[in-house]
Amino acid sequence: MLKESTHIQQSKLAEYCRNGIMPKDLLGVTAENLHHYRRLVFNIALDTLETAYPITHSFLDKEVWDKLNLEYFSEHKCQTPQVWRMPLEFYDHCVKKDIQSQLNLPFLNDLLFFEWLELDVHTMDDIAYPAYTEKGDWMNDIIAINPEHRLVKFSYPVHLFAPTEMTDKTAGDYFLLIYREKESGNVQFMDVSILYAYIFEQINNGVLLKDVLVEANTLFQINDITLLKEHALNFIKDLKQRNFVLGFLKN
Amino acid sequence: MDLKKHIGIGFRKDFSEELLESDILKPAFIELAPENWIGMGGYWKKQLAKAAEKFPITCHGLSLSIGSPDELDYEFINKIKKFMKEYNVKIYSEHLSYAKCDNAHLYDLLPIPFREDAVKHIAKRIKEVQDILEMPLAIENVSYYTPVAAEMDEATFISSIVNESGCNLLLDVNNVYVNSFNHKYNARDFINNLPLDKVSYIHMAGHEQISDTVIIDTHGQAVIDPVYDLFEYTTHLLKPVPVLLERDFNIPELEELQTEITRMENIVAKTWNKKPAIA
Numbered sequence A: 001m002l003k004e005s006t007h008i009q010q011s012k013l014a015e016y017c018r019n020g021i022m023p024k025d026l027l028g029v030t031a032e033n034l035h036h037y038r039r040l041v042f043n044i045a046l047d048t049l050e051t052a053y054p055i056t057h058s059f060l061d062k063e064v065w066d067k068l069n070l071e072y073f074s075e076h077k078c079q080t081p082q083v084w085r086m087p088l089e090f091y092d093h094c095v096k097k098d099i100q101s102q103l104n105l106p107f108l109n110d111l112l113f114f115e116w117l118e119l120d121v122h123t124m125d126d127i128a129y130p131a132y133t134e135k136g137d138w139m140n141d142i143i144a145i146n147p148e149h150r151l152v153k154f155s156y157p158v159h160l161f162a163p164t165e166m167t168d169k170t171a172g173d174y175f176l177l178i179y180r181e182k183e184s185g186n187v188q189f190m191d192v193s194i195l196y197a198y199i200f201e202q203i204n205n206g207v208l209l210k211d212v213l214v215e216a217n218t219l220f221q222i223n224d225i226t227l228l229k230e231h232a233l234n235f236i237k238d239l240k241q242r243n244f245v246l247g248f249l250k251n
Numbered sequence B: 001m002d003l004k005k006h007i008g009i010g011f012r013k014d015f016s017e018e019l020l021e022s023d024i025l026k027p028a029f030i031e032l033a034p035e036n037w038i039g040m041g042g043y044w045k046k047q048l049a050k051a052a053e054k055f056p057i058t059c060h061g062l063s064l065s066i067g068s069p070d071e072l073d074y075e076f077i078n079k080i081k082k083f084m085k086e087y088n089v090k091i092y093s094e095h096l097s098y099a100k101c102d103n104a105h106l107y108d109l110l111p112i113p114f115r116e117d118a119v120k121h122i123a124k125r126i127k128e129v130q131d132i133l134e135m136p137l138a139i140e141n142v143s144y145y146t147p148v149a150a151e152m153d154e155a156t157f158i159s160s161i162v163n164e165s166g167c168n169l170l171l172d173v174n175n176v177y178v179n180s181f182n183h184k185y186n187a188r189d190f191i192n193n194l195p196l197d198k199v200s201y202i203h204m205a206g207h208e209q210i211s212d213t214v215i216i217d218t219h220g221q222a223v224i225d226p227v228y229d230l231f232e233y234t235t236h237l238l239k240p241v242p243v244l245l246e247r248d249f250n251i252p253e254l255e256e257l258q259t260e261i262t263r264m265e266n267i268v269a270k271t272w273n274k275k276p277a278i279a
């Protein structure tokens, strides 16, 4: 059994590495070397976050960024044993602490999440592709889609413009389709309108396009199903061109 | 391939493409941290598959935190087990340190108090890990910049854990050099005091001297001559084991890494490849 006194010594050193406050009563240490541990530990965390969030990092003032990281690493207990997944915990921490309100940057959550998504979609575990065929009918067959994707909604166009461009006027509903190309593993982004986001979500759920269009026609008060069909088909054929839409599900 | 007389290299994403596409670097095997690859898909999973086709893989973990006061992370250990099975990994090593404490990961290697209760605590955990993985664990002597609450010397601490747990020892020759400098002891005496019959693997690496009194174990420089000397000394005391060159930062041209590998190969060729004398 580990003695309480040994545990306390270990806790003190670990705590110091997280918050940088020089501990008292660490026994038998080479005092002048202790700071290396804080430096080495904190630099790994900082490097990891700066690599994951390059846009946020270069946009925020250095003092703001550093303070944010200092607080995060001292207050938050990192849970993942895999350091490359740790930036997600940073994002969650910022959301929970409502850092964007504190800094008066109402788009910060969106920006962080956008940066995380790029990393996440690039590295996420492989998802098995569905069995599909190239032959089918867009309106009447279930459309097969690359499963390695995310569709997300933002309140600021963080995926379109630099953070310096974000103003009250740019606030709105934005949809981003982000996917990983099968062969290259590259991540691709597509800004889509709310209508196309809706259509995509429905066909991704296996609803037939002809039924989706009837719904969309009413929901978005388009009242021109022919025009809607033409636009929707163009959208889907574009996705097919990108190899994002694969074809048609084999039943 | 017999890993025991040849030299491997730490597999880094920074040079994976060049390693896989060219023949500049000719390691006998590659070592990787399972933490950096478990659950990763896409481009990197493909790279890993290519690497596994070209080289045998050994695993050297980062986050097991065998010296932690916290409970072991069983879910994580089982993921490692699954990963090693998938990539046909036969050797798993970890650091004799702790990287997690009071439910917070630190992602670096902290020095454990060299104490009897820590020996017992860690030996028990090593046995548990070995039972789950159904393979031996090799624990590595780590670099450290200060002892904490020590009640015995480092060699006794390491030896006691190896003896009590029955695990193997990963002897990091550079870490011995770094520690002997930082803590002012004789590196050869230190090695002599280790359970050398349990050494199953060797690490070699570069470091950075940042002041008159401190060397930091960076893995960012070439291996220096005194570390080669200590390595050669060590090879005379050991049976052949796999040797791994660690280079994590400041990656040079692969030709330079191959020069280091060749130098180590020449050293082990002198000692380990000797034909046994005729009886």
Ligand SMILES: [Fe+2]
Pocket: B140, B172, B203, B205, B246
């Ligand atoms: Fe090592």
